[in-house]
């Protein structure tokens with residue numbers, strides 16, 4: 001099971017909940033939503049039974065405050081982090097990757113340069129033709145998101161290294177190699 005705080009926040013924005021309304025402008029500008037809002041949304045989601053067997057958190061934690069809160073939350077449940085995976089990509093490659101991506105309504109991801117559907121305009125997975133791009137996946141906002149990453153999220157690398165759970169992954173490789181490396185890490189730590 002994979003849980004993305006970005007997906008949870010986008011759902012809150014779409015549903016116009018108070019948290020979504022507060023997060024909307026920050027997300028559009030590529031900044032980080034407050035720890036308070038992100039933790040409330042995640043805490044709520046982690047209390048559902050489908051995550052009891054373990055979960056891959058995507059895009060969380062993004063600050064030391066979130067990491068510490070996650071440690072306490074898990075400790076209360078008698079659980080702990082088994083691995084923290086750092087996917088490492090050059091900034092310029094990251095801008096090209098994120099600003100060229102788009103998604104089918106079924107969830108399958110594509111890229112203008114690196115991953116085309118085999119028939120142009122038709123999803124390989126579901127045959128659908130409705131594709132969307134995230135509003136924050138433009139080069140300017142991606143640069144702000146990278147600045148937030150370097151200022152607030154990169155310190156988590158030494159935080160998790162200190163806890164001996166850090167897995168660094170060279171994500172400059174191909175999609176297939178990264179998928180294989182990620183799979184090996186996740187299978188290796190699955191409880």
Ligand code: AMP
Nearest residue numbers: 005006026027031032033038059060062
């Ligand atoms: P993502 O889908 O992970 O790229 O996240 C999209 C946007 O949602 C980010 O640029 C932030 O504005 C916000 N966001 C997602 N996860 C977090 C988080 N853990 N902490 C703060 N903001 C977040």
